[in-house]
Amino acid sequence: MADSAIGSGHADIGTRRDFLELVAWSSAAVGAGCLALPLIDSMNPSADVLALSSTEVDISGIDEGMAITVTWRGSPVFVRHRTGAEIEEAEGVDMGALRDPQTDESRVIDPKWLVVSGVCTHLGCVPVGNKPSENRGEFGGWFCPCHGSQFDTSGRIRKGPAPTNLPVPEYAFTSETSIKIG
């Protein structure tokens, strides 16, 4: 064959057929990748889900010592109006006693208001303790009924299986009496 005669002259770099094969398989691989991308990315949160990614909360009605649950990205967020004693307790904790050491200052904007995710960092349950009448655990914050994690008045993990503190979502005060989460 003529081809093989030409090819044999460039044995070290392969024949024209090898090259065509390489090009064909590479284009097929690129094509498959291009098809896979939209398929995989379509499973990420859609635009309407992302559009709900910030929530405005009116905090004027929350009395001292109380907390409310608001929905942010389909999950609960706790907004707590802390009492003076609670703030003192949260600020006075020895960092060595914490599993996930964070100062209270780094977790609040205004010490009177604590905003934390209401999803237990263990396996995603919603802890109880927004009302003073509920079980707030030994540290006065929240208690997760699923596996017994206990959080303090800064939402930090103190006891139980949860590995980290309740995360503080991104938020800002839009006025004296309202915050925007997200």
Place this chain on the structure above:
Amino acid sequence: MSASHEKPVFKNGMVRWVDDRLPVVTVMYNAIGPGHPTPKNLSYWWNFGSLAGLMLGLQIITGIVLAMHYNPSAAEAFNSVEHIMRDVNFGWFLRYAHANGASMFFIVVYIHIFRGLYYGSYKSPRELLWMLGVVILLCMMATAFMGYVLPWGQMSFWGAKVITGLFGAIPLVGEPLQIWLLGGFAPDNASLNRFFSLHFLLPFVIAAVIILHIWALHIPGSSNPTGVEVKSESDTVPFHPYYTAKDGFGLGVFLILYCLMLFFLPNALGHPDNYIPANPMSTPAHIVPEWYFWPFYAILRAFTADFFFIPAKLMGVLAMFSAILVWFFLPWLDNSPVRSGNYRPLFRKFFWFGLLPCVLVLGYCGGAPAEEPFVMISQIATAYYFLHFLVILPIVSSVEKPEPLPYSITESVLGSDDKATLASGN
């Protein structure tokens, strides 16, 4: 010994015409017909493979019809399940058959695995057969989990949240991965729709792997209670009519038990909280998966303290998956040349008094609340579980002195085998 693959001659001209062009009848004849010689000493423990196949078929049939009445949207899913229960003709029957069918499917498959573990069915030359079985179990678990999410009750929702949360424990990619799996930041419409899609797809994947599983089975043929391979044709009987009849009888007994569950105890294995519509703002006090996940759930929750640099949560996730993945290595962890537990005195003790109680205890703890003493018991049982497979089994299989094996299946059945006498004369 595999089938003596002579092409059967069919009397019916029509059958012959089709078979000459597409030999499906020959394939069936050699797979589950008279052309498949099977050890003649199979006990009732060998019934559960065909029962598992039957359960998959029933689940697909009831599932397809249920899908005609179900609405996979977060707003309507719960109502549509109630619509099936109250308004659709025989809807209650289909749903109870499907929900209890899942439980019966797992019972049958767990007994099938139990039989494989005791009789050493995973040993050479059946390693791939065994590993394909583990793949089927993993697919079944994924299917069952996603199916349980579909009614969109409280347990559905929180089960989905906890299980996808497991992927969130993976370092670096965990959180984006969890968001990608859910299609949002919490289980919602997107999650429900994809779970429905995959719940519909996976049973057909399982069916395909079952074909490979049976294909791999037909290379060496079935093992048997003695673990001694078939030596001659006198050790076997044709699959049909002998084992079709035996499987048929077992099927009758099984269907009676299934019907008892279905008609008299349809909610016994379910959880009442799942009759409360999903509420993302309130967690049920006690989240438990379905009973067939309890042993694995107990292992997940057994890790309460960080392990060197690995956080407790990730450790639990790794251990839970490893509890099944370790089975892939079983053919090499247990390297005793003797297959059947019947001839392995030490293995047998650890099997009946170690592994079996350990799994039952794990199962009990997985269904119990996460408090003492269950946490500590789960920790002890989890430790034993891994010790059994990773340490005890390799040691036992090298130090144990097995009991004498029969020369052949025929000898074990009849007490003597002419060929055995000749062989011992050598």
